Amino acid sequence: MIFGYLDAGSGSLILQAVLGGLAGIAVAFRAWKARMMGKKAIAKAETGAEPETVSDETAVNSES
């Protein structure tokens, strides 16, 4: 990962994918979906329930 001294803004980063055209919208959707699944898994872990299978995308996210 590039070390950033600049606060890029989370929403602005996702927006960039949308601004990249149709291919970008698909990327933004996958990124958004991964976030939602990640949040769901965390919520279940915090309530003591067994977490659902974490997607590959979320697994990669945890390394970033």
Place this chain on the structure above:
Amino acid sequence: MISADPGSFRDPASRVVFEGDRVLRLLDERGLEAWEHLEPSPFFGHAVESGRLIATTKLDNAPNGAAGALQHPRIPFVSYPYEWTFSMLRDAALLQLDLLADALASGITIKDATPFNIQFVDGSPLFIDIGSFEKYRDGEPWIGYRQFTRQFLFPLMLRAWAELPFQPWLRGDMEGPTAGEMKQILSGGKRMKPSSLMHVSLQAKMEERMSGASVRGDLKAAGFSADLILANVRKLRSLVESLHWDHGVEGWSDYHTCDHVGRDRKTKGEFLRDALGRSRPKRVIDLGANDGYFSTIAADTGALAIAVDGYEPVLEELYGRSQGKNISIVVSELTNPSPAQGWAGRERPALMERANPDHVIAYGVIHHLIYTASIPPAAVLEWLRSFDAPVALEYVSPDDEMVGKLTANKLEQELHPGRSEAEFRVLLDRAFDIRKEHVLEGGTRVLFDLVPR
């Protein structure tokens, strides 16, 4: 002795210092790695050769324990975006986008997007922050996108779409307007433009909803690529190019058609050439430069001319004629010049501190200070004396036609003493010696070639 540039501290990988007349950039290990990736790339050589990127050489020995050190030529005069005209900011924005597109083709990205990384030299924008470039890693988005919108795009939209000057905003908030603020400013029609919906409204919404979320990994995993940045940059370029400001031709833009201006211009020019010939200055500040006629005379002598005026339309026209000329343009009111500001009040030095002239032109200006801005004549002369440099001054008497217009609604007791020629000469005599003087046709204006006492 090495001294740090007070405006270069945000990026720990790269910071500018001064060693005598030399401008050095000290790099840490990460900064050095980025330079070693940039320097051999086709992008770097081409950008420097085409005059878009500052010339840079690596030093064999880095001082102060730095991992590496680079040397740059000194920028003759540093100006800030809140002192630029609309077209200057637009040209700077296009340079920022073009460099990013070209750099990406060489596997390099620009990690920020601020006009403070761009300076104007000989009338053209020049990117000066070599430390902004680093290797592009697959899947990384453009970190500088939000900054680009706040510091380039939105200020340009302010002028083009809302008829508001961007300079006061950028001077008050150097980070620029947020997407949320722009949404409030733009009228319904402008807000509904497709580009506005994306860069303003949607960005405002997404920033609000996703504040603090870590998304870079998500984007990478989802297949983000440099092609998406390039597509965005191409569209942003078209948008920036489409932004125009029709400043009209009113007020001072018609200055040269005034009777006294056309009549006296040649004489004033000759008087100035004569004065500059005696002083042989290197840096001339033209106070109330208007269309830059006298700045151009100063630049033609080989000096750097710093043309300052508070009225943007005249400087916008001068910018269009300044390419290849040693003229620096500054939009700033003389009664309220850009102050020192930013971190610790030192990050962006005051205009007059940066100007540091060795000759001053004050033609057609002091009567506006005295009669319009109500500055006492003694204070005006004290200010001119503070430059500690020769001054080419045009004195305008109370009997002048223009002064009559400026004082049409003022009572005698509302005006400061020291305005008559006799009184003014007494004040002048306290601060300056007169090398030469010339009464202009009409008899109400006198040119002085002054040297400080």
